[in-house]
Amino acid sequence: MTERILVAGNNAVARGAIQAGCKYFFGYPITPQSEIPEYMSKELPKIGGIYVQSESESGSIYMVYGGGLTGKRIMTSTSSPGLSLMAEGLSYLAEQEIPAVIVDVVRMGPGIGTGGQGAQTDYLQVTKGCGHGGYHAIVLAPASGQEIFDLMQLAFYLADKYRGPVMVITDFILGQTEEPIELRTLDFGPLPEKEWALTGKEKRGGKRVTHVAAFFTYQGILNYQMKLIEKYAEIKRTEVRYEKYLADDCDLLIVAYGSSARIARGAVDMGRANGLKLGLFRPITLWPFPVEAIAEGASKAGRVLVVEDSQGQLVEDVEASVKGRVPVHLLGMWGRHNVGGGGIIHPERVIEEVEKLNEG
Amino acid sequence: MDYHELMIAGTGGRGVLLIGRLLAQAGIETYKYALFFPNYAPAMRGGESECTVMLSDSAIGSPVIFKPACAIAMTGSALTLMENRMRSGGSLIVDSSVISDRVAREDITAYYIPATEKAVYLGGTQAANMVLLGAYVEHTKAISLDLLEKALDNRLQGESKKPILELNKKALNEGAGLMANYES
Numbered sequence: 001m002t003e004r005i006l007v008a009g010n011n012a013v014a015r016g017a018i019q020a021g022c023k024y025f026f027g028y029p030i031t032p033q034s035e036i037p038e039y040m041s042k043e044l045p046k047i048g049g050i051y052v053q054s055e056s057e058s059g060s061i062y063m064v065y066g067g068g069l070t071g072k073r074i075m076t077s078t079s080s081p082g083l084s085l086m087a088e089g090l091s092y093l094a095e096q097e098i099p100a101v102i103v104d105v106v107r108m109g110p111g112i113g114t115g116g117q118g119a120q121t122d123y124l125q126v127t128k129g130c131g132h133g134g135y136h137a138i139v140l141a142p143a144s145g146q147e148i149f150d151l152m153q154l155a156f157y158l159a160d161k162y163r164g165p166v167m168v169i170t171d172f173i174l175g176q177t178e179e180p181i182e183l184r185t186l187d188f189g190p191l192p193e194k195e196w197a198l199t200g201k202e203k204r205g206g207k208r209v210t211h212v213a214a215f216f217t218y219q220g221i222l223n224y225q226m227k228l229i230e231k232y233a234e235i236k237r238t239e240v241r242y243e244k245y246l247a248d249d250c251d252l253l254i255v256a257y258g259s260s261a262r263i264a265r266g267a268v269d270m271g272r273a274n275g276l277k278l279g280l281f282r283p284i285t286l287w288p289f290p291v292e293a294i295a296e297g298a299s300k301a302g303r304v305l306v307v308e309d310s311q312g313q314l315v316e317d318v319e320a321s322v323k324g325r326v327p328v329h330l331l332g333m334w335g336r337h338n339v340g341g342g343g344i345i346h347p348e349r350v351i352e353e354v355e356k357l358n359e360g
Numbered sequence: 361m362d363y364h365e366l367m368i369a370g371t372g373g374r375g376v377l378l379i380g381r382l383l384a385q386a387g388i389e390t391y392k393y394a395l396f397f398p399n400y401a402p403a404m405r406g407g408e409s410e411c412t413v414m415l416s417d418s419a420i421g422s423p424v425i426f427k428p429a430c431a432i433a434m435t436g437s438a439l440t441l442m443e444n445r446m447r448s449g450g451s452l453i454v455d456s457s458v459i460s461d462r463v464a465r466e467d468i469t470a471y472y473i474p475a476t477e478k479a480v481y482l483g484g485t486q487a488a489n490m491v492l493l494g495a496y497v498e499h500t501k502a503i504s505l506d507l508l509e510k511a512l513d514n515r516l517q518g519e520s521k522k523p524i525l526e527l528n529k530k531a532l533n534e535g536a537g538l539m540a541n542y543e544s
Contacts, residue, residue, distance in 0.1 A: 178396040266422025346426035
């Protein structure tokens, strides 16, 4: 039987990466994700890997860039302000089509925000490209310890498959919550050879010694852009992932991701026990966004409630998917039980919101 | 379906999170799903600290709950907090050595366990949390005391940890005994 252990979400990130064969981590400590570099700094040297604590997040992302060019599985993790510092490098990774996994354990923003408190205030940043130039990164949003562990493995696979940065987004609640995980290895199928990787000088057995800027490798700048456009279109066609829970027979569809989706699932159970016909739609890929599936689910249910611990960010994509066909309501961070530290939107508060909507 | 949920509230540094984590750790031996969520955002030693534990044979939805069915209060302010939040019909276990207040709500059942006093008698105030955990496990039968003792064995290994391991085990059993013979 596969070993089953109780670990925090941050630990599941690190273990999932190592399970996927990642041996190289470059990062800078920031709450609430510091347990990830802490674990990597202890474990990677034991397996012949390398851990480097950079001088800042701007440094980490370019270490990832350089490391990624060798074709090895490389990652970094950070939290919101750190991700902002990585924005430029992310855009460069996308431009040069360098596979890498970037984890964002979100803390409340804007600005310095609060490290010891949950929030989902980076949705727009991670889904719309936090760097310049109109690139996309696949964004995976797990909602449990096991899913964090599994999606970390998927993230490395997708990064290799599509050659580019893949992001995994969690938050304070998911990072600190401890749940049992099975240490299973997932096989997603074969991957193409990394012909492009810099593997050293020819006399040392390598193939290439230079990497040409992507803009000059596709016979013209427009050809390069068309290649990226086609790549993103293919990702949209094939990589959309979501989970539905009692969503095919409900009169109110709750849409939520990550920790809020777990809370909403609790609310669906509570509501169902009290005669409320609630369902849950949980996007697992935030980009590509499950536009059609949400539109279909929303039409069936007749109305939507978005629950997210932010000012209202995911709701923009839900509204764009639903296109005004049914009403879309929002329960945002004002649903927290506490105005100070540790404020949380509880499932009971979601039920209150549903009852308010039912009263009209 | 077997399901247990518990909130533990008290002061940082007194082992609020420790007993929650220990319960979840021991719980994965019995339950398919277990969850431990520490919500200590602004609170380290001396500040307010709370955590949630859930044990279940079916998938756990929300990792947080506003109105728990069961709670442990280790300080006066934790008692006020939990009394206000608890679900009707719930059980509230109170360290009556350090909390003189009584629960006013009549729709919840309070269990006054002199945890700190018993811990001092056994050898150290720091084991008050284990007395309360023992009382909880006896009350709910969520898991066996043996599993908790095994989790303690795993956590406190080596000769130097032996005295604290023994103290913790004694405290667990003391709490279980107090609850088994509890008369309101």
